Amino acid sequence: MWEDLSLKQIPEYAKDPYPSIRKWIKEKGKKAVGSTIADVPEEIIYAFDFLPVSLIGTDKPLKKAPSRLPDNACSLARSNLELALSYEGDLFDGFVLPQVCDTTQHLSDIWRISFPGKYVESYLAPRQVDRPSARYWVKEEIERLIASLSNWSGKSINDKALNDAIAITNENKRLLQEMYEIKKKNPGTITNKQFFSMVKLAMQVDKAEFNKTLKNIKASLKPKKGKNYTDVILVGITCDPPEVYDIFDEAKLNVIGDTLVTGSRYLQGIAPQNGNPVEALTERHMKNGFFSPIHDNVYKHFEEVKALYKATGAKAIIYVHIEFCESQEYDLPDLKKMIRQEGMPMHILDTEYQTVSLSHLRTRLQAFFESLKGGSL
Amino acid sequence: MSEKLNSKQLSKKITDEYMEDAFRAHENGKLIGYSTAISPVELFVAHDIVPIYPENHAVANLTAKKGAQLCSITENLGYTSHLCAYARSDLAYRESGITVTKGIPEPDLFLACNAQCFTLTKWFQVLARKGNLPVFVFDTPEYIMNKKAREEIVKYCVLQLKELIGFLEEVTKKRFDYDRLKEVMKYSAQSSILYKKFLDMAQYKPSPISIFDALIGMAIAVYRRGTPECVEYYQTLCDEIQEKVDQGIGVLPKEKEKYRLYWENLPVWFKFSDHAKLLGSYGGVILTSLYVHAWSFEFDLDKDPLVTLAENYVSRFSNSTIEDRVDMAMGYFKKYSMNGMIMFMNRSCKAVSFAVPTLKDILVKRTGIPALVFESDMGDQRFYAESQVRTRIEAYFETLDRLQADKPAA
Ligand code: SF4
Numbered sequence: 086m087w088e089d090l091s092l093k094q095i096p097e098y099a100k101d102p103y104p105s106i107r108k109w110i111k112e113k114g115k116k117a118v119g120s121t122i123a124d125v126p127e128e129i130i131y132a133f134d135f136l137p138v139s140l141i142g143t144d145k146p147l148k149k150a151p152s153r154l155p156d157n158a159c160s161l162a163r164s165n166l167e168l169a170l171s172y173e174g175d176l177f178d179g180f181v182l183p184q185v186c187d188t189t190q191h192l193s194d195i196w197r198i199s200f201p202g203k204y205v206e207s208y209l210a211p212r213q214v215d216r217p218s219a220r221y222w223v224k225e226e227i228e229r230l231i232a233s234l235s236n237w238s239g240k241s242i243n244d245k246a247l248n249d250a251i252a253i254t255n256e257n258k259r260l261l262q263e264m265y266e267i268k269k270k271n272p273g274t275i276t277n278k279q280f281f282s283m284v285k286l287a288m289q290v291d292k293a294e295f296n297k298t299l300k301n302i303k304a305s306l307k308p309k310k311g312k313n314y315t316d317v318i319l320v321g322i323t324c325d326p327p328e329v330y331d332i333f334d335e336a337k338l339n340v341i342g343d344t345l346v347t348g349s350r351y352l353q354g355i356a357p358q359n360g361n362p363v364e365a366l367t368e369r370h371m372k373n374g375f376f377s378p379i380h381d382n383v384y385k386h387f388e389e390v391k392a393l394y395k396a397t398g399a400k401a402i403i404y405v406h407i408e409f410c411e412s413q414e415y416d417l418p419d420l421k422k423m424i425r426q427e428g429m430p431m432h433i434l435d436t437e438y439q440t441v442s443l444s445h446l447r448t449r450l451q452a453f454f455e456s457l458k459g460g461s462l
Numbered sequence: 463m464s465e466k467l468n469s470k471q472l473s474k475k476i477t478d479e480y481m482e483d484a485f486r487a488h489e490n491g492k493l494i495g496y497s498t499a500i501s502p503v504e505l506f507v508a509h510d511i512v513p514i515y516p517e518n519h520a521v522a523n524l525t526a527k528k529g530a531q532l533c534s535i536t537e538n539l540g541y542t543s544h545l546c547a548y549a550r551s552d553l554a555y556r557e558s559g560i561t562v563t564k565g566i567p568e569p570d571l572f573l574a575c576n577a578q579c580f581t582l583t584k585w586f587q588v589l590a591r592k593g594n595l596p597v598f599v600f601d602t603p604e605y606i607m608n609k610k611a612r613e614e615i616v617k618y619c620v621l622q623l624k625e626l627i628g629f630l631e632e633v634t635k636k637r638f639d640y641d642r643l644k645e646v647m648k649y650s651a652q653s654s655i656l657y658k659k660f661l662d663m664a665q666y667k668p669s670p671i672s673i674f675d676a677l678i679g680m681a682i683a684v685y686r687r688g689t690p691e692c693v694e695y696y697q698t699l700c701d702e703i704q705e706k707v708d709q710g711i712g713v714l715p716k717e718k719e720k721y722r723l724y725w726e727n728l729p730v731w732f733k734f735s736d737h738a739k740l741l742g743s744y745g746g747v748i749l750t751s752l753y754v755h756a757w758s759f760e761f762d763l764d765k766d767p768l769v770t771l772a773e774n775y776v777s778r779f780s781n782s783t784i785e786d787r788v789d790m791a792m793g794y795f796k797k798y799s800m801n802g803m804i805m806f807m808n809r810s811c812k813a814v815s816f817a818v819p820t821l822k823d824i825l826v827k828r829t830g831i832p833a834l835v836f837e838s839d840m841g842d843q844r845f846y847a848e849s850q851v852r853t854r855i856e857a858y859f860e861t862l863d864r865l866q867a868d869k870p871a872a
């Protein structure tokens with residue numbers, strides 16, 4: 086299903102992966118387990134021989150979710166719920182849902198109550214990472230998730246199954262990292278949309294199959310430098326709807342670094358392959374990059390962005406703000422100030438999953454780059 | 463010997479002394495610790511750190527209808543209008559100095575417990591950045607309905623309380639005194655029992671207290687728990703209310719008390735007394751909410767203090783599952799014989815409000831009582847539509863009247 090996709094097909098599949106997932110599950114006779122972002126260790130779900138699928142919102146209209154989550158909830162949380170309530174719910178036998186921010190504080194309860202026939206488990210990773218107890222708790226939660234999945238499925242997994250899942254996931258991330266390097270240096274080869282669609286799709290489909298696609302694509306790529314690209318850093322949690330990348334591509338922006346949960350933060354999450362899988366997943370969690378809802382050194386985000394900007398020689402930073410994401414909104418005014426003080430130009434894109442017309446985003450982005458260059462792009 | 467103070471006088475005295483102590487903290491070699499209203503502040507008290515609750519200060523300003531003014535100052539700083547009004551009014555106070563009180567002293571350190579919400583962590587982070595100050599997050603994973611998971615959660619929380627003690631020792635360069643903690647816990651346990659007793663007086667008919675009394679009465683539990691004066695205050699308060707009970711004095715006279723109501727969420731602070739009057743005119747009195755019960759802890763003094771602290775803080779309504787929240791509310795419906803419910807969707811408080819639609823559906827189903835749902839903001843008047851709320855309340859009481867008229871006579 087996903088082993089032989091062309092580069093061109095990837096954005097289509099990533100935009101709506103569900104028809105292919107539906108078909109695949111039927112053919113393989115497997116179960117799908119969905120999870121929202123971030124940090125649910127998908128390798129565990131994979132090791133149980135279920136398909137782990139990251140739910141990353143939808144731009145389809147909201148019908149039922151507004152009666153559960155009001156309009157001041159972020160569109161990622163609302164549209165994920167809608168996705169399950171109205172569109173793709175039947176695809177999933179279960180969900181593993183993390184608690185990260187105020188919006189997600191009771192989300193797994195809402196899902197559990199909304200889907201009484203399905204398996205719904207919470208994944209309660211620590212929302213602090215700077216003390217030893219955080220590490221202790223990640224490990225506990227990983228072990229609890231394993232026990233819970235085992236209890237639900239009646240199966241058990243051994244270290245080998247988990248290590249194999251880690252190996253496949255790591256291979257996937259390495260291949261994506263390689264693609265990213267090619268794209269960064271040769272933006273004419275892979276568009277922003279194609280690359281970030283690859284990452285997204287990787288979070289949703291069978292990785293063993295998708296790795297074949299990635300290898301094929303890599304082998305057939307003819308690196309094209311392209312002309313007149315402007316290198317930028319993308320900062321945020323997710324960047325949706327996917328058409329936002331079209332705007333970047335049209336404007337010949339080359340995303341040369343990012344901090345997205347659906348980007349580098351995911352790709353950097355390579356678990357050590359040291360034989361002890363639970364330890365490895367714990368270790369990986371502790372090394373994750375900044376994620377706004379989790380308490381950490383308050384300057385870490387700024388430092389991360391600054392380091393990326395300096396190391397890559399990017400011309401500007403694009404911050405993707407998800408409307409109503411309060412965790413981003415507490416950070417933004419200070420972050421903006423610090424970034425501007427460093428002389429790093431930053432543009433803020435206000436996004437919403439249900440946005441259909443992106444013309445205002447395009448106009449504002451163009452205006453920003455024009456002012457940056459003192460002329461047209 | 464001076465005459466015994468009544469609860470109101472006592473509350474004022476305790477508050478004045480507390481604030482004076484807070485403003486003099488540095489002179490007296492003490493530090494100021496900003497804390498979330500729900501947090502194991504007993505550790506602060508035992509370690510002589512003066513706890514300050516920016517939420518309480520925000521309540522004073524929001525009740526005095528300063529919300530819209532303060533919130534717009536914060537919005538001009540680049541913050542969005544849908545963040546918690548406590549945070550927005552506080553950030554504006556820092557910027558402008560505007561407050562209806564004498565203000566609050568500046569912090570030396572922060573303790574954020576996310577059993578309440580995660581907003582406070584982010585809000586404290588903003589304040590911490592101003593002075594490069596340390597923030598300790600007491601992370602309380604949701605108290606999910608699984609016995610084994612709960613045991614593990616408590617263990618994780620105990621581990622963190624030990625880390626918190628280490629953190630306090632490091633910041634103050636002073637050893638933590640566990641005996642002192644035991645003493646503090648004793649006061650906290652006693653005052654919590656009395657506070658609960660006070661809230662539970664709403665079970666009498668007519669009820670001698672409404673939620674508005676509870677909201678005023680809870681202040682001392684929030685900021686002075688762990689002290690002997692807190693115990694004294696609640697003893698005095700309970701005695702006073704008991705007298706009312708003995709004399710059959712209710713918020714509304716017995717024959718007028720038609721609807722005994724449950725309130726979900728925090729109050730609309732700036733409409734506090736208006737709501738009491740309006741509801742009273744329909745024979746309605748709001749008796750309780752899970753929110754006011756959030757400070758009725760049940761500390762077990764036979765247990766290790768850190769264990770009983772962890773168990774109590776992690777199991778607050780705001781950190782419990784919706785199913786558990788329903789059970790808690792059902793307990794009060796029965797105990798207080800309530801026959802109506804007002805479910806407030808508070809734009810400010812996502813942590814509490816996003817569970818409300820689901821909670822409401824289950825409560826309506828289980829009680830058979832219709833609910834009034836309305837959306838507004840606890841502190842920002844710009845989100846409050848007076849005529850709409852009045853119309854909804856009117857219509858709700860009409861529904862209740864109709865249902866009562868349709869009921870077969872007993
Ligand atoms: S962190 Fe932000 S985007 Fe993610 S669920 Fe919470 S509010 Fe939504």
Ligand code: SF4
Pocket residue numbers: 517546547548549578579580581582728810811812813814
């Ligand atoms: S009102 Fe809600 S969001 Fe605001 S500080 Fe209180 S619990 Fe947190």
